[in-house]
Amino acid sequence: MSIKGQAIWGFGAVAALAAVPLFLTQPYYLHTVIMILFYAFLASSWNIVGGFAGQLSLGHSAYAAIGGYTSTLLFIHTGLTPWVGMLVGGLIAAIIAVLVGMPTFRLRGAYYALATVAFAEGFRVILESTKHVGKWDTGGAEGLMVPLKGNMPSLMQFMGKAPYYYVILGMLVLVVLVSWYIDRSKLGYYLTALREDEEAAQALGSNTAIAKLQAAAISAFFTALGGTFYAQLVRFLEPPAIAGADLSSQMVLLAIVGGRGTVLGPVLGGVLLTTLGELTRAKLGGSLLGIHLILYGIGVMVAILYKPQGLIDPLMAGVRKLARVVNRSRAAAETGR
Amino acid sequence: MGLTNAVVNGILMGSVYALIALGLTLIFGIMKVVNFAHGALLMIAMYAAYFTWLLTKANPYLALVVVAPLMFAIGYLLQRYLIRPVFKAEADTREPISALLLTAGLMVTLENAALLVFGGDYLTAKTSMTGVTYHLGSVSVSAARLYAFLITFAAGGVFHLFLKHTETGRAMRAVGQDRSASSLMGINVYKIYDIAFGAGVALLGVAGVVLIPFYYAQPSVGQIFGTRAFITVVLGGLGSVPGALVGGLLIGVVESVAAQFMEATWTQVLINYGFLVFLFIKPSGLFGSPYDS
Numbered sequence: 001m002s003i004k005g006q007a008i009w010g011f012g013a014v015a016a017l018a019a020v021p022l023f024l025t026q027p028y029y030l031h032t033v034i035m036i037l038f039y040a041f042l043a044s045s046w047n048i049v050g051g052f053a054g055q056l057s058l059g060h061s062a063y064a065a066i067g068g069y070t071s072t073l074l075f076i077h078t079g080l081t082p083w084v085g086m087l088v089g090g091l092i093a094a095i096i097a098v099l100v101g102m103p104t105f106r107l108r109g110a111y112y113a114l115a116t117v118a119f120a121e122g123f124r125v126i127l128e129s130t131k132h133v134g135k136w137d138t139g140g141a142e143g144l145m146v147p148l149k150g151n152m153p154s155l156m157q158f159m160g161k162a163p164y165y166y167v168i169l170g171m172l173v174l175v176v177l178v179s180w181y182i183d184r185s186k187l188g189y190y191l192t193a194l195r196e197d198e199e200a201a202q203a204l205g206s207n208t209a210i211a212k213l214q215a216a217a218i219s220a221f222f223t224a225l226g227g228t229f230y231a232q233l234v235r236f237l238e239p240p241a242i243a244g245a246d247l248s249s250q251m252v253l254l255a256i257v258g259g260r261g262t263v264l265g266p267v268l269g270g271v272l273l274t275t276l277g278e279l280t281r282a283k284l285g286g287s288l289l290g291i292h293l294i295l296y297g298i299g300v301m302v303a304i305l306y307k308p309q310g311l312i313d314p315l316m317a318g319v320r321k322l323a324r325v326v327n328r329s330r331a332a333a334e335t336g337r
Numbered sequence: 338m339g340l341t342n343a344v345v346n347g348i349l350m351g352s353v354y355a356l357i358a359l360g361l362t363l364i365f366g367i368m369k370v371v372n373f374a375h376g377a378l379l380m381i382a383m384y385a386a387y388f389t390w391l392l393t394k395a396n397p398y399l400a401l402v403v404v405a406p407l408m409f410a411i412g413y414l415l416q417r418y419l420i421r422p423v424f425k426a427e428a429d430t431r432e433p434i435s436a437l438l439l440t441a442g443l444m445v446t447l448e449n450a451a452l453l454v455f456g457g458d459y460l461t462a463k464t465s466m467t468g469v470t471y472h473l474g475s476v477s478v479s480a481a482r483l484y485a486f487l488i489t490f491a492a493g494g495v496f497h498l499f500l501k502h503t504e505t506g507r508a509m510r511a512v513g514q515d516r517s518a519s520s521l522m523g524i525n526v527y528k529i530y531d532i533a534f535g536a537g538v539a540l541l542g543v544a545g546v547v548l549i550p551f552y553y554a555q556p557s558v559g560q561i562f563g564t565r566a567f568i569t570v571v572l573g574g575l576g577s578v579p580g581a582l583v584g585g586l587l588i589g590v591v592e593s594v595a596a597q598f599m600e601a602t603w604t605q606v607l608i609n610y611g612f613l614v615f616l617f618i619k620p621s622g623l624f625g626s627p628y629d630s
Contacts (some may be wrong), residue, residue: 122609297446
């Protein structure tokens with residue numbers, strides 16, 4: 001598809017999504033849709049290192065926690081608006097992602113995955129067992145409340161759900177645009193090359209370790225932005241929820257089912273699976289803990305067995321086929337006339 | 338509790354870490370797959386051990402005869418019907434990432450299925466042995482931990498003999514060294530993978546049985562042991578059997594001794610972050626081949 005074609009499709013999709021709160025006014029449903037976009041955003045952020053660079057991170061919730069805690073602590077103790085705090089959190093997360101990646105990015109295979117697990121688990125324990133950082137109260141295992149100041153757009157606090165919807169939609173569009181840009185940039189080609197054959201890429205003179213670290217930093221930055229958004233939306237940070245293994249696995253599973261290493265795959269996976277998860281939760285009630293994760297886990301296993309490239313591949317093929325059929329019938333109608 | 342006591346207790350617990358890591362390193366050494374479901378499968382083994390004990394009310398260690406073969410069968414079938422098809426699809430890749438992702442999906446499924454079926458309660462086998470401690474000079478150890486250590490060592494010894502002296506064991510080592518060459522020598526590589534995965538998971542069965550008298554079964558218990566097993570095998574060198582043993586004991590001792598000086602939760606931070614530093618200094622591990630990293 002040409003860039004112009006992509007732009008038209010993209011613009012149309014965003015316009016359609018932007019119209020959703022006009023029809024969906026019930027807070028409960030709107031909240032569900034916000035969470036769907038939130039997970040699509042997280043899966044897309046993960047995909048930059050997990051998909052494009054092919055470096056399996058299983059500890060991304062740590063970056064979400066860094067984002068959420070940084071902006072919230074700055075907000076509570078210095079009054080800094082989360083709009084700025086989220087950027088600070090993003091930068092800290094990016095630096096830490098580089099530090100975590102450094103020991104392992106010269107190595108291959110599973111070492112990075114193992115390092116991320118060890119890092120994230122340790123980080124969750126730190127959050128749970130630290131009550132104070134200096135004079136700042138971090139809440140420890142009890143969690144941290146985000147104080148409510150009323151309807152203050154300048155502090156990313158809104159009384160209605162619709163503004164949150166537009167914030168997360170904007171963030172999702174941003175991460176998709178960045179992914180799209182990376183996919184076509186020099187970095188994107190480096191990443192594809194090292195994902196396919198690292199030795200060959202090195203032999204051709206690309207510094208694969210630097211490329212991986214860049215991807216990890218960008219990925220962590222966006223994941224941390226998501227953490228701040230979560231903090232502002234839910235107004236409560238609890239270590240097991242924001243820094244736990246479940247959130248980490250969720251990002252991975254959604255991106256894989258959708259199609260890792262593609263621009264739109266993680267969005268598709270995030271939207272499809274989170275919708276499915278929310279529907280089962282609504283139908284079966286809250287008594288069945290973790291049922292959505294069972295579905296995601298099975299979804300991933302089925303996807304890897306039958307559609308290892310993810311669902312985006314057959315979907316795009318279908319779209320292209322449809323476009324061809326439409327074109328042909330239009331052409332036939334014109335010659336017929 | 339003195340330092341000697343801490344070291345002794347660390348060794349006892351470390352032997353269980355070593356046994357868990359042994360299964361993981363075996364699977365990696367032969368298949369080059371990091372089994373992310375390892376902790377979750379240990380959790381299954383602990384539940385199996387718990388319910389075997391609950392139903393029979395016999396000595397909890399007798400559950401070995403049920404749980405170890407059961408776990409072997411689970412591992413064998415998982416590899417045969419779930420991992421093998423993925424493996425075949427990327428047969429020429431050196432470290433197949435799809436198989437790794439598959440085990441990660443399996444981990445999430447098993448953990449949450451356990452939460453659904455068993456609930457979040459902490460289950461442990463309370464027997465006449467619970468709370469019994471043996472004393473020798475200044476050292477005191479709980480009976481359950483001592484038995485865990487002895488059984489673990491026996492299992493490790495049996496496993497070592499199996500690897501060294503049986504035809505299947507030799508075939509397994511051959512496949513670990515060179516997949517294509519052993520295939521040319523007439524070894525059915527995929528069959529060996531099935532057995533290796535089954536054996537690695539059977540070792541988890543043993544670990545589950547020895548843990549249940551003094552540890553609790555809970556859906557997310559595998560996360561703690563799983564991460565620790567990953568750290569152990571990398572510390573020892575991925576794929577190295579003596580490495581798993583030394584790594585396990587080392588982590589057990591470090592954890593136990595560190596707990597003398599800090600809160601128990603912080604020992605986990607120390608181990609995890611110490612591991613990251615170690616990875617930076619010597620990624621091939623204590624006993625690993627530098628070519629594997």
